[in-house]
Amino acid sequence: MSPGLARLAGNAALRFGRQRAEARARRGADWRSDFLAPPLRLAPRGKELVARHWLEGRTLERGRKVAWVTSGAPAEVLKALGYFVVYPENHGAICGAARMAVDLCSRAEDAGYSRDLCSYVRTDLGTLRSGRTPVGRVPPPDLLLACTNICQTVLGWYRVLAHHFRVPLLLIDTPFLYNEDASQHAVAYVRRQIEQAVSVAERIAGESLDESRLRETGRLSRLASHLWMEIMRCNVHRPAPISVIDQFTHMAPVVEMRGDPATVDFYAAVLLEVQGRIASGTGAVHRERKRLLWDNLPIWYALRSVAERLGEHGIALAASTYTNAWGELADLIDPDEPFESMARTYLYPILNRGAGHKLATMRAMIETYALDGVILHSDRSCKPYSIGQLDQRDHLIRDLGTPALLLEADHNDARVYAEEQVAGRLDAFVEMLEV
Amino acid sequence: MTDHALPVIPRRSEVARAHRRAGGRVAAVLPIHYPRALLRAFDILSIEVWGPPGVDTGRGMTHLQPYVCSIVRNALAFLENGGLDVADLLLVPHACDSLQGLGSLLLDFVRPRHLVLPFYLPRADGAQGREFLSEELRALRGRLEQETGRSPSDGDLLEAVRREEAADGCLARLHAERESLALDEVEFYRLVRAREFLPLEDFTRLANAGLALRRREGRPGIPLILSGIVPEPMDVLRAIGDLGGRVVADDLAACGRRLYPPGGSEEPCARLAESLLAGPPDSTRGASVEDRLRHLRALAGRTGAAGVVFLGVKFCEPELFYLPQLRDGLLQAGLRSLVLEVDLNDPLSRQTLTRLEAFLEMMA
Numbered sequence: 001m002s003p004g005l006a007r008l009a010g011n012a013a014l015r016f017g018r019q020r021a022e023a024r025a026r027r028g029a030d031w032r033s034d035f036l037a038p039p040l041r042l043a044p045r046g047k048e049l050v051a052r053h054w055l056e057g058r059t060l061e062r063g064r065k066v067a068w069v070t071s072g073a074p075a076e077v078l079k080a081l082g083y084f085v086v087y088p089e090n091h092g093a094i095c096g097a098a099r100m101a102v103d104l105c106s107r108a109e110d111a112g113y114s115r116d117l118c119s120y121v122r123t124d125l126g127t128l129r130s131g132r133t134p135v136g137r138v139p140p141p142d143l144l145l146a147c148t149n150i151c152q153t154v155l156g157w158y159r160v161l162a163h164h165f166r167v168p169l170l171l172i173d174t175p176f177l178y179n180e181d182a183s184q185h186a187v188a189y190v191r192r193q194i195e196q197a198v199s200v201a202e203r204i205a206g207e208s209l210d211e212s213r214l215r216e217t218g219r220l221s222r223l224a225s226h227l228w229m230e231i232m233r234c235n236v237h238r239p240a241p242i243s244v245i246d247q248f249t250h251m252a253p254v255v256e257m258r259g260d261p262a263t264v265d266f267y268a269a270v271l272l273e274v275q276g277r278i279a280s281g282t283g284a285v286h287r288e289r290k291r292l293l294w295d296n297l298p299i300w301y302a303l304r305s306v307a308e309r310l311g312e313h314g315i316a317l318a319a320s321t322y323t324n325a326w327g328e329l330a331d332l333i334d335p336d337e338p339f340e341s342m343a344r345t346y347l348y349p350i351l352n353r354g355a356g357h358k359l360a361t362m363r364a365m366i367e368t369y370a371l372d373g374v375i376l377h378s379d380r381s382c383k384p385y386s387i388g389q390l391d392q393r394d395h396l397i398r399d400l401g402t403p404a405l406l407l408e409a410d411h412n413d414a415r416v417y418a419e420e421q422v423a424g425r426l427d428a429f430v431e432m433l434e435v
Numbered sequence: 436m437t438d439h440a441l442p443v444i445p446r447r448s449e450v451a452r453a454h455r456r457a458g459g460r461v462a463a464v465l466p467i468h469y470p471r472a473l474l475r476a477f478d479i480l481s482i483e484v485w486g487p488p489g490v491d492t493g494r495g496m497t498h499l500q501p502y503v504c505s506i507v508r509n510a511l512a513f514l515e516n517g518g519l520d521v522a523d524l525l526l527v528p529h530a531c532d533s534l535q536g537l538g539s540l541l542l543d544f545v546r547p548r549h550l551v552l553p554f555y556l557p558r559a560d561g562a563q564g565r566e567f568l569s570e571e572l573r574a575l576r577g578r579l580e581q582e583t584g585r586s587p588s589d590g591d592l593l594e595a596v597r598r599e600e601a602a603d604g605c606l607a608r609l610h611a612e613r614e615s616l617a618l619d620e621v622e623f624y625r626l627v628r629a630r631e632f633l634p635l636e637d638f639t640r641l642a643n644a645g646l647a648l649r650r651r652e653g654r655p656g657i658p659l660i661l662s663g664i665v666p667e668p669m670d671v672l673r674a675i676g677d678l679g680g681r682v683v684a685d686d687l688a689a690c691g692r693r694l695y696p697p698g699g700s701e702e703p704c705a706r707l708a709e710s711l712l713a714g715p716p717d718s719t720r721g722a723s724v725e726d727r728l729r730h731l732r733a734l735a736g737r738t739g740a741a742g743v744v745f746l747g748v749k750f751c752e753p754e755l756f757y758l759p760q761l762r763d764g765l766l767q768a769g770l771r772s773l774v775l776e777v778d779l780n781d782p783l784s785r786q787t788l789t790r791l792e793a794f795l796e797m798m799a
Contacts (some may be wrong), residue, residue: 030616112759116502116750148558152532155558155721156756163724163760173558173722176535179542185570186555192563355536356543373483379503383752390498391544408500 007059007187011052019047031192039081039283040246042141043046046089049266051251052095054135060084061306065205068161070154072341072349073147076221077198078257078303080214083206084139087256088157091138092120092129092381094252094413096300098134098399105413107132119381121157128164135185142165143204145197149352151384169198169206179354182347190243191343192252204231207376210339216344217259218335227267228254229327234274235318235369240291243316245307248285248298254326289314290433295321295392296377296385305419313435319369321361322385325350326360355388359395366402373403380410389392405429441618443642444625447482447632451521454480454634460583463522463549466664467530467556467688467719468556470572470707474526475635476587476595477579482522483631485665485689488779491516502619504666504750505779507533511540512546524550524582530719531753550582568708576704578601584605586630592703597623600697600710602635605642605696613683614738617650620672620682627690628666656681657798660731663746664754665689670783671746671775671791678788679795683738686731687746692717692738718753727757728764735770743772744791744796748779771798 003132021044024030030234031038042045060066067083069075075085095101096119104118104126111129113122127133129156142168155171162169172193175186202208228251234241250270253263277283292310294317299306307317329348334341350358353366374396376389389406396404410416445453451461459478460646474481486509494515499508511521527538528630538553557564573687580586587595609616618626626645630638642707657680666672666687675682685691695714698706716722716730731743743765747754762772773794775787 034770045622112762114755114758117752117755152535152719153752156718156753159721159723160756160760169723170738175555175557175571175722176529176539176553178539178553178628183570183574185567185574189559189563189570191556193559196563202673270741292624352541354543356539359543378500380500383503383532384501384537385504387533388540388544391540 003061007055010055013079014048014051014055018044030193033308035286035291035313035314036307037282037286038242038268038274039249040242042079042266042273043246043249046250046253049257049262051423053200054258057084057135057139058137059319060139066139067143067145068141070147070150072346072351073145074258074346075145075251075429076217076338076342077163077194077209077214078143078145078201080217080254081207081209082200083201083205085256086138086141088124088161089135090252090256090414091118091135092123093300095123095127095132097303098421099159099301099303099414100132100134101412102414104130104132111276115413116325117412118151118153118157121153122171123412124365129423136339137351139171141165144165144169145172145201146170146290147172147174149345149346149349151351151382158374170200172346174195174352177347177357179356182344186347187340189341190347191339194339214338215335216432218333218338220261221259222330222335224263224267224332225258225333226329227264227271229330231267231271231274232319232323234271234278237278238291239281239285240316240318240369241277241282241284243307244286244294244320245298245303245321247320247323248303251323251326271397283316284318285311285314285316287314288316289435291318291369291373291413293319293321293369293371293374294360294377295362295374295380295389297322297382298381299377299383299409300411301414301416302409302417302419302422305421306426310424310430313430315433315435316373318371319365321350321358322367324365351384354394359392362392362396363400366396369426371402373429375404375429376404376406377411378406378408380408380416382411386395403429403432441622441626441648442641443634444629444641448521450476450632450634450637451482453789454630455521460519460523462524462526463514463519464488464526465528465530465534466506467528467717468711468714469526469528469554469694470575470711472596472599473572473576473592473704474578474587475599476592477583477585479524479579479583481526484519485631486510486520486667486779488512488667490518490780492780496555497547498545498618502514502531502672502750503536506748506751508535511537511545511761515545515721519547519549523548524552524662527551527553527681529553529555538647540747556720563710564712565705568712569702572704572706585792592695593701593706596698596703596706596710598693599635602630603695603697605646606630608693609642610685610691612646613679614654615650616645617648617721619644620676621669624666624669624672626689631689631787655679657795658683658741660686660734660743662686662731662743663688664748664751666746667779668734668777668783674783674788674791675744679799680791682770683740684734686715686734686743688717688719691734713737718757724757724760724764731761731765732768732770735759735765735768740770742770742794743773743796745772747774747776751788
């Protein structure tokens with residue numbers, strides 16, 4: 001079957017699957033919870049959108065180039081050059097949510113990779129070795145783009161990928177911002193790297209970058225980020241209409257399909273639905289009594305169990321520093337000054353800034369969303385996000401009087417997740433919140 | 436053992452106190468790459484902090500999770516226990532996520548009485564990296580002028596750079612001639628690691644004394660390359676000798692990966708940047724798998740090493756990534772390898788010794 005036909009058939013199957021899921025959701029057939037509201041009505045459409053993305057990856061037209069990029073990389077230039085863009089981190093998250101990650105991690109460990117490496121890395125390297133993936137097939141890259149603004153881990157990870165696939169690796173190195181703004185020479189350094197990356201990407205794509213297309217991609221990227229931020233901001237209302245668990249589920253498009261018109265359409269629709277929930281007084285948690293902030297990546301394999309345990313007590317996870325990170329920089333994106341604004345935007349993600357900045361962000365979110373406490377997921381696989389949390393917790397408790405709990409886990413590797421211990425700590429925290 | 440003696444090497448704290456008594460300042464410097472000459476031009480002596488091993492980490496644990504490596508954890512505990520009181524400032528080069536986190540913690544939460552200066556080392560290759568690093572060094576220079584009230588001229592700074600380059604040349608000679616030196620493993624590493632804290636004049640004297648100690652006969656043992664971050668615990672070195680091995684070359688971030696060639700420019704910051712970025716490939720600088728493999732193979736070719744011992748510090752992510760590829764690539768070149776993992780606070784385990792013994796027996 002030709003790629004075009006396969007995609008046509010695949011899209012029809014996905015549409016059918018979505019319609020069935022919508023019908024089941026309307027009947028309430030799949031939802032069993034006394035404490036949590038069902039997922040958004042648009043959830044099947046979000047799932048379809050992401051599935052279509054991976055379907056496209058499996059059925060690419062001959063000659064279309066593929067780039068694998070880190071989640072914080074300036075992918076807009078690659079999109080504008082027509083690349084199909086794959087985010088291995090997102091793939092890792094999908095594997096985690098599908099509970100395939102432990103098996104895949106083990107495959108990587110069998111090949112000699114240490115259990116002390118990030119579990120996203122091990123998950124993806126496990127897929128590389130075994131071919132196993134919940135998305136059918138991940139198209140191999142013609143180009144790799146890694147940006148160090150989320151961690152140094154990506155540097156080692158993408159070097160390994162470059163060695164494996166024997167394809168060029170473009171590196172965008174973003175100097176870490178300790179407790180001050182980016183220096184002029186840091187901005188210039190990042191900008192020069194992006195410009196140089198473009199010339200290599202053009203050579204591999206076999207075409208020149210069309211600036212109007214880049215501007216349009218930037219505009220869509222900014223629009224999607226704005227809409228995403230608006231959706232999250234709906235949670236200033238009580239009860240919070242969209243839980244952080246739903247946010248985690250629906251953030252995939254703003255990460256991996258930033259710059260696509262379909263992403264903008266999807267978030268515009270989600271915003272309407274969430275606003276509808278506000279109008280009808282529907283909360284993500286029935287009888288919401290307390291509202292919490294979640295810090296760090298999700299525990300993909302335990303999202304539901306954590307939400308249920310809290311929801312049982314009328315506690316909503318109403319905001320998250322992680323989902324917030326995909327919207328908070330929207331204003332920095334300037335489609336008319338693409339290179340300069342990309343250099344700035346990609347220097348300022350929360351993970352490229354100091355621990356004090358994260359604490360300030362948390363304080364602001366506690367105020368904005370009227371939150372009653374904070375859960376800090378101490379993620380064994382994400383040191384840049386986790387180092388600083390012990391002090392952040394102490395400051396939240398001491399300076400703001402905000403209860404804060406440190407929860408030891410790992411975003412993808414369930415083997416380090418002690419379910420009973422987590423449950424016990426959550427229960428103790430709930431008592432402290434005086435629910 | 437050898438039938439001679441090197442001059443006594445003073446302790447880091449003694450050296451620091453002596454420098455302060457003479458009116459200078461002291462910088463406690465965290466791993467790995469940094470501009471020693473720039474500090475020295477301001478009469479600031481750099482004393483490197485690699486852990487140190489065996490620190491009571493109780494206080495460090497109040498800021499850091501247990502999955503952070505012992506180099507970072509111990510450094511923070513050492514600071515909190517007063518071990519760095521002799522220092523006027525802390526320089527925190529950016530080497531990895533954990534050291535980045537430590538710098539951030541120091542600035543935002545721990546807030547020691549010292550001035551804390553972070554320093555970003557670029558990962559980009561070529562002109563972009565050099566240009567950025569030159570600017571970063573100029574910014575650091577400006578900050579040091581502000582803090583010390585001193586303003587060394589370009590000429591002064593260039594002179595300081597050249598003097599440190601000469602001392603680096605001595606260090607490189609020690610490494611290149613280690614097989615003919617009448618020093619055992621521990622003595623050799625004490626000598627080369629004196630570069631981490633001695634003023635260049637003292638180090639050069641010491642290095643020359645070491646270079647004068649020539650071995651009359653070849654060293655016995657299976658020739659090995661030691662790769663990793665830092666040669667700690669020192670018992671590893673003793674064990675390698677006792678079990679029938681000998682280290683003929685190293686690829687350690689604290690040692691062999693810091694054999695910087697001189698820069699070429701006449702502008703001091705540009706020259707420093709050229710030198711710092713031209714060192715051997717280092718995982719913490721994002722060197723590629725191919726560059727690291729090529730380097731290890733070349734080291735083996737030059738020194739006749741028959742195998743590589745990767746001495747990893749638990750939780751050190753940058754060192755962990757390439758192990759499968761490096762080991763495969765080394766094996767293809769006929770070089771066997773062994774991965775050992777240590778924590779700076781733990782004694783060498785029986786299991787580690789057994790694995791080392793089995794490795795050396797297999798190679799014999």
